[in-house]
Amino acid sequence: MEVEVAAQAVHAKIWPEAGAAGDDRLRQSYHDVLMAQLPQAPEAIVDIGCGVGMSTEAFQTTFPQARLTGVDLSPYFLAVAQYRQQERQATGEIPVTATPIAWHHGAGEATGLPAAAYDLVSICLVFHELPQSAAKAILREARRLLRPGGHLAIMDMNPRSEAIQKLPPFVFTLLKSTEPYLDDYFALDMEAEFEAAGFERPTVTLNSPRHRTFVGKVI
Ligand SMILES: C[S@@+](CC[C@H](N)C(=O)[O-])C[C@H]1O[C@@H](n2cnc3c(N)ncnc32)[C@H](O)[C@@H]1O
Numbered sequence: 001m002e003v004e005v006a007a008q009a010v011h012a013k014i015w016p017e018a019g020a021a022g023d024d025r026l027r028q029s030y031h032d033v034l035m036a037q038l039p040q041a042p043e044a045i046v047d048i049g050c051g052v053g054m055s056t057e058a059f060q061t062t063f064p065q066a067r068l069t070g071v072d073l074s075p076y077f078l079a080v081a082q083y084r085q086q087e088r089q090a091t092g093e094i095p096v097t098a099t100p101i102a103w104h105h106g107a108g109e110a111t112g113l114p115a116a117a118y119d120l121v122s123i124c125l126v127f128h129e130l131p132q133s134a135a136k137a138i139l140r141e142a143r144r145l146l147r148p149g150g151h152l153a154i155m156d157m158n159p160r161s162e163a164i165q166k167l168p169p170f171v172f173t174l175l176k177s178t179e180p181y182l183d184d185y186f187a188l189d190m191e192a193e194f195e196a197a198g199f200e201r202p203t204v205t206l207n208s209p210r211h212r213t214f215v216g217k218v219i
Contacts (some may be wrong), residue, residue, distance in 0.1 A: 003052045003077070014208050027058040029207040030124065030155040035062070037203060037215045038151055042066055042119035046145055048108040048138060049073075049126030053081030053101065057088070059122070060098050068101045069118075071111050078103045109137035111145065118145050120153065127156045128185045135188055139197035146218045152199060158212035159186040190214055 011022040018025045041063050047056045050070030059068055072078050082103055088094045106112050108123070121142040127135055142152045157164060167175070176182050194202045194216040202216030 003080070004054060007054060014210060023054075026208055026211060027055065027124075029211075030153075030213055031058065031062045033155075033205045033207050033213045033215065034120075034122075034153055037205075038120065039149075042151075044118045045069070045120045045122060046071060046111070046113065046118050046142075048111070048121060048123045048142065049129075050077075050081060050103075052077050053084050053103075055122065055124040056081065056101055057084070060094060060101065064095050064098045067099050069104055069113065070101055071104045071106050071108060071113070073105075073107055075105050078105055109134055109141055111141060113145055115144050116147050119147060119150050121145055121150070123152070123154045123156075125156055127154055127188075127190075128179055128182060130185065131181050132184045132188055135185070136193060136197070139193055139199075143198040143218060148218065150218050151215055152194070152202075152218075153213060153215045154190070155207065155211060155213045156185070158206060158210055161206070161210040161212075163210040 008020055008023045011026050012020050014022045014026060043065070044067045045059055045063065047059065047068065047070045050056045050072050051074075053070055056068055056070040059066060070078070070081060085094070085101060104111065104113065108126070123138065123142070130138070139152070146152065172182075191201055191204070194214065198219055199216035200219055202214040205213045205215070207213045
């Protein structure tokens with residue numbers, strides 16, 4: 001019940017004119033980057049840290065032909081994700097032709113999914129929650145999951161954005177009460193870590209006033 005509302009509230013003011021549609025627009029801006037940069041529509045996608053499925057559902061709209069797998073540490077979130085899919089099916093929000101999403105309980109660091117089986121691994125709004133050891137392990141796992149020519153895409157907060165640079169220190173401290181690894185994330189050299197995990201140097205696109213998207217191709 002809470003997660004969708006929380007996401008909508010947090011993202012409502014990214015673009016002042018978008019109002020409550022900020023979350024939808026954020027996801028759309030991410031997918032616009034992917035559609036511009038991927039050579040073709042991916043057939044198989046893994047969404048690591050899918051939560052209650054909002055990021056996975058967005059892929060269902062953008063790439064309705066794709067086979068989608070959502071992975072999360074929380075079995076509870078995955079149960080909610082499955083319930084949301086049933087509801088969306090019942091109300092006709094999902095195209096009848098869309099392939100059902102496979103929900104997979106596991107850690108992004110070691111998903112247990114087959115190697116070299118996916119065209120795109122997406123990690124959306126997860127990296128800011130990770131200690132650096134987990135972030136590095138997830139990059140290596142994404143590399144393992146991808147087929148030759150596959151891509152890894154990561155969308156999250158942009159620590160260099162003005163909105164985040166100008167956060168008053170007490171707000172940043174409050175933020176850390178729910179996001180304890182923000183310092184780890186802000187200090188991570190993402191481009192270098194992509195390369196260390198076996199990817200080409202990624203592109204970096206600012207897809208919102210305070211978010212950025214990395215897209216890297218496997219070497
Ligand atoms: C902020 S939510 C983002 C959810 C979703 N991707 C979205 O865009 O709405 C972060 C999610 O990452 C999951 N998560 C955090 N660490 C993880 C890990 N190591 N492996 C898998 N999932 C993880 C959490 O359980 C949570 O559901």
